[in-house]
Amino acid sequence: MTKIVVANRGEIAIRVMKTAKKMGIKTVAVYSTADRNALHVKYADEAVCIGEAASSQSYLRGDKIIEVCKKLNADAVHPGYGFLSENSQFAELCENNNIIFIGPKSKAIEMMGNKLAAKDAVKEYDIPMVPGTENAITDIEEAKKIATQIGFPILIKAAAGGGGKGMRVVEKESDFTSQMDRAISEAINAFGDGSVFIEKYVTKPRHIEIQVMADSHGNIIYVFERECSIQRRHQKVVEEAPSSILTPELRKRMGDAAVKVARACDYLGAGTVEFLLDEQLNFYFLEMNTRLQVEHPITEMISGLDLVELQIRVARGEELPMKQEDLKINGHAMELRVYAEDSMNDFLPNVGFLSKYQLPEGEGIRVDNGIEEGMDVPIYYDPMLSKLVTYGKTREEAIELMIKAIDNYHIEGVATTLPFGKFVMEHEAFRSGDFDTGFVKSYYNPEKMKAQLDIEAEIAAMIALKQYLADKKILRLPN
Incomplete structure (x- = not known):
């Protein structure tokens, strides 16, 4: 190559x-x-x-x-x-x-690209799954009967979906028809396929994903997990590795399950197997992403591996250079997706001209960046500017370094998710590890955060004024 x-x-x-x-x-x-x-x-x-x-x-x-x-x-x-x-x-x-x-062969992508086909493929491997329908549904009355049997709350999901599109949580039966209509319509617009399926909605779940890597010689390894529970609109914003909640035993069970999923579709290359984890630490297979994940840097930080290099090596027919027992977790890593989004206004895209763009630097800070000062953030694509990654010996160290890195990341011209990232890092629920995918809904208050930022800006201005007056006084002193 x-x-x-x-x-x-x-x-x-x-x-x-x-x-x-x-x-x-x-x-x-x-x-x-x-x-x-x-x-x-x-x-x-x-x-x-x-x-x-x-x-x-x-x-x-x-x-x-x-x-x-x-x-x-x-x-x-x-x-x-x-x-x-x-x-x-x-x-x-x-x-x-x-x-x-x-990447993987086309057959594996096709099999795992449809959530129902993926579930069917892994069924024989005895991997736990959320109770729900095994086939796609477009008949609303039939779907309502099934939903009632499963029991509310339920989750309607697009069979061909991803990125939170065509997904609706239904709390009670009276809301079912309207939400089903919306899910089907959104699935058609996003994927050209209105097929949906129904699952029992797991309350207070955590979103845990396992990184896998497979070669063409029958070797498959898992490179530990990533915690991806901090989400807005079912899309991730903050990720960390490893998860603060997994025990070594649970990590091995989930890793072994992920390897089985990869084996079920004769997988090749880097992939991610996603699971839901409930309050009792039961895990359920969600789906497989047949590509490199956005959040792969945090896995690289704790494992010491270059996942892109491994992708290239196995794609050209090489055997994986390591075995499962060679892999060890070292330290802790955090990632914040820096989007050009206004986190004070429902995370709406906020594209424009970058009049200032200065990256944070220092030991333990990595920025996977794709833009520079003086450029326009185009409206045509995903509004991600960069991924801000911090690494420490402990979770606490990685969190503190992330706060420092956010403070030293200077962007003017567009609103970004930097203030939201700082909010997460400083919140007691996140710091304690006691959080789930409902974090934003439960704790995030843009008005309160804006008020706090205004206070911080006022204090910074007062300190600057005091320093200015002090400097002026020194300059006036006689020789």
């Missing part, structure tokens, strides 16, 4: 390119007209414009990416996450054109 086309943009494109360069592999960036001056374009060895700003005309055009591979004699494509990373047709297109898709 001598040249890789990175079929993505932003921080993940740069992240992949850094490892490729370390391995002596040339990189090719693809970009849209909106990303002509983007950092990933500057960082690559070569770059090709593949279409207009809209992702449907650029980053989602698998045919154009294949053309670039052929024209520039690239051996492989790394899809990153999002866009074409879990598109089985694109993976198959690569296979048919003798281009290495750095």
